[in-house]
Amino acid sequence: MTFRFGQKSIERMAGIHPKLLAVANDAISASLSDMTVPDMGGMRTLEQQKSLVAKGVSKTINSMHVKQKDGYGHAIDLIPYVNGKVIVNALTKQDREHWYDIVWAMKYGAEKNGLSLRWGGRWFDPKINNVKYDIRNIKSRSDIEKLIIGNSFMDWAHYEII
Ligand SMILES: [Zn+2]
Numbered sequence: 001m002t003f004r005f006g007q008k009s010i011e012r013m014a015g016i017h018p019k020l021l022a023v024a025n026d027a028i029s030a031s032l033s034d035m036t037v038p039d040m041g042g043m044r045t046l047e048q049q050k051s052l053v054a055k056g057v058s059k060t061i062n063s064m065h066v067k068q069k070d071g072y073g074h075a076i077d078l079i080p081y082v083n084g085k086v087i088v089n090a091l092t093k094q095d096r097e098h099w100y101d102i103v104w105a106m107k108y109g110a111e112k113n114g115l116s117l118r119w120g121g122r123w124f125d126p127k128i129n130n131v132k133y134d135i136r137n138i139k140s141r142s143d144i145e146k147l148i149i150g151n152s153f154m155d156w157a158h159y160e161i162i
Contacts, residue, residue, distance in 0.1 A: 015043035017072040023109035031105035036081040043073030064160040075160035116162035120155025
């Protein structure tokens, strides 16, 4: 089965960098799990970002979701969408597998479009401190779980251009 973004997701992706959009579209068409863009999962205004930080949902005002110097948003959030429901946690192995399907599909999309992409489950290179980790370096689908750092589930939906 081939998945495509629904109308709401398409609207929410308005304003993100065209290459990131291409990655997301290639990813969903190759993904084993369907996915959706949540509210404010695409480009955000500074006011929206400030409100998310105030709520504790986001950590920084300097989010890549906010319009960057080139006029585009450089981040996207993607959440598994299975049997008509979004998967908002990772409590079971089955839940986690849907999240990993998206990571693996985004890696494919990033490779296809030649874009360096960072995933919120793994911010830095496992071998080099403070170097951003490009998901194109993931060798196999089964490695994804090993890359995740501790308590970072909140960020699993997040992808941003390096
Ligand atoms: Zn995000």
